[in-house]
Amino acid sequence: MFLLLWTAVLLCEISADTGLSQKPTVVIPPLTAGQQSTLTCTAPGLCSGSAPDITWSWRGKRNNDSYITGNTTEFKTENVTAGTQRHTSALTFNPLAEHHSTSVTCKVSFRGDITTEETQTVNVSYVKEVQITGSRKVTEGETLSLNCSVESFPPSLITWAKMSESDLQEDTDTFTQDQRTGALSIYNVTAEDSGQYVCTATHLNKTHKMRNVTVTVIYIRKPQISGSTAVNEGDVLSLTCSAESFPPSVITWTKLSSNTTLNNGTGSATLVIPNVTAEHSGQYICTANHLNTTLTERVTVTLTWITEIQTGSVCELQSDVLTCWCVSEGFPLPTFKWPLLEDHTQYSVVTSVSKQTVNSTVTVRNHGNTAVECVASNENREVKANLTIQTKLPEADAGPQRGVLPWIVAGVSLTVNVLCIICIWSLWNTRKKVKPNQEDRVYMSIQKAETSEYEVITPYQT
Ligand SMILES: *[C@@H]1O[C@H](CO)[C@@H](O)[C@H](O)[C@H]1NC(C)=O
Ligand SMILES: *[C@@H]1O[C@H](CO)[C@@H](O)[C@H](O)[C@H]1NC(C)=O
Ligand SMILES: *[C@@H]1O[C@H](CO)[C@@H](O)[C@H](O)[C@H]1NC(C)=O
Ligand SMILES: *[C@@H]1O[C@H](CO)[C@@H](O)[C@H](O)[C@H]1NC(C)=O
Ligand SMILES: *[C@@H]1O[C@H](CO)[C@@H](O)[C@H](O)[C@H]1NC(C)=O
Ligand SMILES: *[C@@H]1O[C@H](CO)[C@@H](O)[C@H](O)[C@H]1NC(C)=O
Ligand SMILES: *[C@@H]1O[C@H](CO)[C@@H](O)[C@H](O)[C@H]1NC(C)=O
Ligand SMILES: *[C@@H]1O[C@H](CO)[C@@H](O)[C@H](O)[C@H]1NC(C)=O
Ligand SMILES: *[C@@H]1O[C@H](CO)[C@@H](O)[C@H](O)[C@H]1NC(C)=O
Ligand SMILES: *[C@@H]1O[C@H](CO)[C@@H](O)[C@H](O)[C@H]1NC(C)=O
Ligand SMILES: *[C@@H]1O[C@H](CO)[C@@H](O)[C@H](O)[C@H]1NC(C)=O
Ligand SMILES: *[C@@H]1O[C@H](CO)[C@@H](O)[C@H](O)[C@H]1NC(C)=O
Numbered sequence: 001m002f003l004l005l006w007t008a009v010l011l012c013e014i015s016a017d018t019g020l021s022q023k024p025t026v027v028i029p030p031l032t033a034g035q036q037s038t039l040t041c042t043a044p045g046l047c048s049g050s051a052p053d054i055t056w057s058w059r060g061k062r063n064n065d066s067y068i069t070g071n072t073t074e075f076k077t078e079n080v081t082a083g084t085q086r087h088t089s090a091l092t093f094n095p096l097a098e099h100h101s102t103s104v105t106c107k108v109s110f111r112g113d114i115t116t117e118e119t120q121t122v123n124v125s126y127v128k129e130v131q132i133t134g135s136r137k138v139t140e141g142e143t144l145s146l147n148c149s150v151e152s153f154p155p156s157l158i159t160w161a162k163m164s165e166s167d168l169q170e171d172t173d174t175f176t177q178d179q180r181t182g183a184l185s186i187y188n189v190t191a192e193d194s195g196q197y198v199c200t201a202t203h204l205n206k207t208h209k210m211r212n213v214t215v216t217v218i219y220i221r222k223p224q225i226s227g228s229t230a231v232n233e234g235d236v237l238s239l240t241c242s243a244e245s246f247p248p249s250v251i252t253w254t255k256l257s258s259n260t261t262l263n264n265g266t267g268s269a270t271l272v273i274p275n276v277t278a279e280h281s282g283q284y285i286c287t288a289n290h291l292n293t294t295l296t297e298r299v300t301v302t303l304t305w306i307t308e309i310q311t312g313s314v315c316e317l318q319s320d321v322l323t324c325w326c327v328s329e330g331f332p333l334p335t336f337k338w339p340l341l342e343d344h345t346q347y348s349v350v351t352s353v354s355k356q357t358v359n360s361t362v363t364v365r366n367h368g369n370t371a372v373e374c375v376a377s378n379e380n381r382e383v384k385a386n387l388t389i390q391t392k393l394p395e396a397d398a399g400p401q402r403g404v405l406p407w408i409v410a411g412v413s414l415t416v417n418v419l420c421i422i423c424i425w426s427l428w429n430t431r432k433k434v435k436p437n438q439e440d441r442v443y444m445s446i447q448k449a450e451t452s453e454y455e456v457i458t459p460y461q462t
Contacts, residue, residue, distance in 0.1 A: 022044035022045065022116060023044060023116055023117070023118040024041050024042060024043055024044055024054070024106050024107075024108045024116060024117065024118045025040075025041070025042045025044070025118070026039065026040070026041050026104070026106050026118045026120045027039065027040045027041075027042075028104075028120055028122065028123075030125070031095040031099075031122065031123065031124040031125065032095070032124065032125050032126070033095055033096055033097050033100075033124050033125065033126035033127075034094065034095075034096075034126075035094075035095070036092060036093070036094050036095075037092070037093070037094075037095055038090050038091065038092045039056075039090070039091045039092075039093075039104065040088055040089070040090050040091075041054055041056065041088065041089045041090075041091070041106030041108070041118070042086060042087070042088045043086070043087040043088070043108045044108070044116060046080055046081075046084040046085065046086060050111060051075075051077055051085070051087050052087055052108050052109055052110045052111075053108070053109040054075060054087065054088075054089035054106060054107070054108050054109075055089075055106075055107045055109070056071075056073060056089065056091045056104060056105070056106055056107075057104070057105045057107065058102065058103070058104050058105070059102065059103060059105075060098065060099075060102050061098075061101075061102060065098075065102075068091075068093045068099070070093060070094060071091055071092065071093040072091075072092045072093070073089055073090065073091050073092075074089065074090045074092070075087070075088070075089050076088045076089070076090065087108075089106065091104070095122070095124040096124065096126070097124060097126035097128060097151070097153075099122050099124050100122065100123060100124040100125075100126060100153050101121065101122070101123065101153075102121075102122050103119050103120060103121050103122060104119070104120060104122055105117055105118070105119040106118050106119075123153065124153065125152075125153050125154065125203075125204060126152060126153055127150060127151075127152035127156060127201065127203040127207055127209055128150060128151040128152065129150070129209065129211070130148060130149070130150045130199055130200075130201050130209045130210065130211035131148070131149050131150065131211070132146060132147070132148050132199055132211055132213045133146070133147045133149070134146035134147050134184075136213055136214060136215050136216065137215075137216050137218060138189050138215065138216075138217055138218070139217070139218045139219070140189060140190055140191060140217050140218065140219035141188055141189070142188075142189060143185060143186065143187050143188070143189065144184070144185065144186040144189045144193060144215060144217075145183070145184070145185050146160075146183070146184040146185075146197065146199075146213065146215075147181075147182060147183050147184070148160065148182035148183075148184065148199035148201070148211070149182050150182075150201035150203075150209060152201070152203050154203075154204065155180065156201040156202055156203040156209070157180075157201070157202045158180070158181075158182035158199060158200070158201050158202075159199070159200050159202070160182075160184045160197060160198070160199055160200075161197070161198050161200070162195055162196070162197050162198075163195060163196040163197070163198060163212070182199065182201075184197065184199075189217050190217065190219070191217050191219045191244075191246065193215065193217050194215055194216050194217045194246070195214070195215060196212050196213070196214050196215075197212065197213050197214075197215055198210055198211070198212045198213075199211050199212075199213070216246060217246065218246055218247070218291070219245060219246055220243060220244070220245035220246075220249055220288065220290040220293060220295065221243060221244040221245065222243070222295060222297065223241050223242065223243040223251070223286050223287075223288045223295055223296070223297040224241070224242055224243070224297070225239055225240070225241045225286055225297055225299050226239070226240050226241075226242075227239035227240055229299055229300060229301050229302065230301075230302050230304055230379070231276050231301065231302075231303060231304070232276070232303070232304050232305065232380050232381075233276060233277060233278065233303055233304070233305040233380070234275055234276065234277075235276050236272065236273065236274050236275075236276070237271070237272065237273040237276045237280060237301060238270060238271070238272050238273075239253075239270065239271045239284065239286075239299060239301075240268055240269070240270040240271075241253065241268060241269055241270075241271070241286030241288075241297065242267060242268030242269075243267070243268070243288035243290070243295065245267075245288070245290050247290075247291075248266045248267040249266075249267070249288040249289055249290035249295075250264060250265075250266060250288070250289045250290075251264060251265050251266070251267065251268055251269040251286060251287070251288050252264040252269065252286070252287045252289070253269055253271040253284060253285070253286055253287075254284070254285050254287065255282060255283070255284055255285070256282060256283035256284070256285060256298075262284075269286070271284060276303060277303075278303055278305065280301065280303065281301050281302055281303040282300070282301060283298055283299070283300050283301075284298070284299050284300075284301060285297070285298050286298075286299070302331070303331060304330075304331060304332065304378060304379045304380035305330055305331055305380055306328060306329070306330030306331075306334050306376065306377070306378050306380045306381060306383055307328055307329040307330060307383070308328070308383050308385070309326060309327070309328055309374055309376060309383055309384065309385035309387075310327040310328060310329070312325070312327060313325055313326045313327050313374060313385060313387055314387055314388060314389075314390055315372050315387045315388065315389040315390065316389070316390050316391075316392050317366055317389050317390065317391045317392065318391075318392040320365055320366055321363060321364075321365060321366065322363070322364050322365070322366040322372070322389070323361065323362070323363045324338070324340075324361070324362045324364075324372050324374065324387050325359060325360070325361050326338075326359070326360045326361075326362075326374035326376065326385070326387065327357060327358070327359045327360075328357075328358060328376035328383060329356045329357045329358070330356060330358075330376075330378045330380065331356055331378070332378045332379055333353060333356065333358050333378065334358050334376040334377060334378045334383075335358075335376070335377060335378065336349075336351070336358070336360035336374060336375065336376050337374075337375040337376075337377070338360075338362050338372070338373075338374060338375075339373050339375065340362070340364065340372050340373065341362065341364065343367070344364050344365070344367070346364070346365060347362060347363065347364040347365075348362070348363045348364075349361070349362050349363075350362075350363075358376070360374070360376075370389070371386045371387075371389075372386070372387045372389065373385070373386050373387070374387055
């Protein structure tokens with residue numbers, strides 16, 4: 001019995017002796033950060049008698065890292081066969097990301113200063129928080145460049161997606177960027193590229209770590225002016241200028257050649273003139289100030305207006321010839337209608353224009369008219385008046401102070417008379433023929449002169 005025990009002790013000593021080449025067996029299960037795990041170290045050979053000393057040591061990456069905090073060790077002895085035992089030490093600890101890629105050493109010391117040790121690398125699978133770097137504000141036309149990274153073991157796959165604005169579902173367009181580097185690049189960004197982007201790091205096919213980032217694109221669109229620019233006198237002028245931009249721009253309204261701000265606002269500004277008068281017409285400028293760019297848009301406000309038929313618009317009856325003058329002022333220039341002329345085939349209309357004043361003179365053979373109506377109109381409205389007829393004595397008033405008009409009237413009347421004679425004569429001629437010529441009428445041309453005081457057009461015959 002004693003002999004047997006001795007041999008057993010001897011056996012262990014020998015094995016330990018030769019065991020300088022035999023190393024302890026260290027078993028490390030797959031380690032996951034945060035999950036408590038146990039490492040085991042088994043002394044080589046089978047011993048009997050006094051148990052060896054098993055110690056664990058650890059060295060971290062930093063110089064002062066020398067032990068795993070919160071560890072526990074457990075020594076176990078297992079009877080294999082009668083009298084022979086297996087000695088094992090179990091090191092239990094909570095693995096952390098910091099423990100990854102470090103090493104543990106298990107040292108087995110036998111009696112008589114015989115030691116053997118084994119060192120193994122500790123791999124801990126872990127994933128840290130997702131980090132996004134890069135500028136979240138980008139000017140339109142430039143490149144958006146974001147980088148998503150996550151510290152993990154083993155490496156994670158990184159994907160980028162854009163959140164659609166309508167629902168918080170992931171947009172269909174995930175960016176096919178390199179899943180290892182996690183770089184997101186969008187060249188020539190537009191305003192539509194603004195929004196929330198989500199970076200997802202997939203670790204070991206099961207853990208998804210996300211981080212979202214809000215990208216804002218700095219941009220400005222051309223200012224837009226809305227509202228009617230042609231207004232009637234007395235109406236309300238209302239023009240709105242707006243410029244779509246980010247960040248919002250400051251909109252100001254000014255009038256050309258005047259630097260007083262008429263109105264201003266953020267994003268848009270409305271110019272309101274409650275009672276428009278002639279002096280309000282002209283060019284207005286909308287300025288959009290956006291960071292250090294300035295965009296302007298101009299608009300021309302035109303005022304449409306027309307005066308009543310002016311006093312001095314009269315009819316004069318001399319001999320058989322009725323001459324009427326009708327004067328009105330306006331913008332755009334008024335045009336005249338003489339309902340009287342609907343009953344006449346022979347007449348002359350002379351129009352003279354001076355600035356915004358239009359003087360329409362009609363000469364017609366009188367057929368016993370009592371009232372002559374004159375109608376002037378433009379885009380603004382229509383004005384009309386009944387002109388009074390003043391009878392003039394044929395010779396008495398034809399003084400030199402009357403100017404050329406009576407001569408024109410006389411000339412026109414003479415022409416009309418001559419034409420009538422021609423007319424009667426031609427009628428007489430056609431009467432002899434089989435069929436009368438229907439188109440045998442006399443017209444006076446109607447013309448509008450832009451700058452000249454007045455213009456007389458000689459009659460022609462068709
Ligand atoms: C190790 O040193 C760092 C600074 O170098 C210190 O922050 C840390 O607390 C130290 N750790 C221990 C366990 O002493
Ligand atoms: C385990 O913790 C103890 C202190 O509780 C420490 O002395 C020892 O070095 C640690 N072991 C390892 C392997 O870090
Ligand atoms: C192992 O054997 C020893 C005697 O050799 C005995 O005292 C001990 O209880 C045994 N242990 C187990 C777990 O069987
Ligand atoms: C940027 O995009 C805009 C609109 O999509 C396009 O008009 C422009 O040509 C692009 N510029 C470059 C440099 O690609
Ligand atoms: C990992 O993902 C790939 C593809 O998505 C799949 O084929 C594979 O089965 C997954 N592995 C595990 C362990 O889930
Ligand atoms: C995006 O991130 C912010 C803050 O990190 C969070 O409050 C928000 O809920 C996230 N949105 C989505 C859709 O994940
Ligand atoms: C208008 O601008 C001129 C120079 O363009 C300046 O001299 C003048 O002081 C300005 N007036 C006002 C009221 O700002
Ligand atoms: C323009 O805006 C400023 C404030 O930004 C305000 O003090 C000023 O009165 C505004 N001017 C006009 C004409 O609205
Ligand atoms: C508009 O202005 C004119 C001239 O200044 C004035 O006679 C008129 O009463 C004003 N009308 C209104 C509605 O204010
Ligand atoms: C705005 O001005 C700053 C400096 O004043 C300059 O660095 C920047 O490029 C300018 N931005 C634009 C869009 O011109
Ligand atoms: C209109 O023109 C005629 C000449 O064609 C002139 O005699 C008359 O005085 C003018 N009337 C007015 C109001 O200007
Ligand atoms: C002019 O007289 C006619 C007939 O008398 C009348 O119907 C018309 O309303 C009058 N027009 C004006 C503007 O007074």
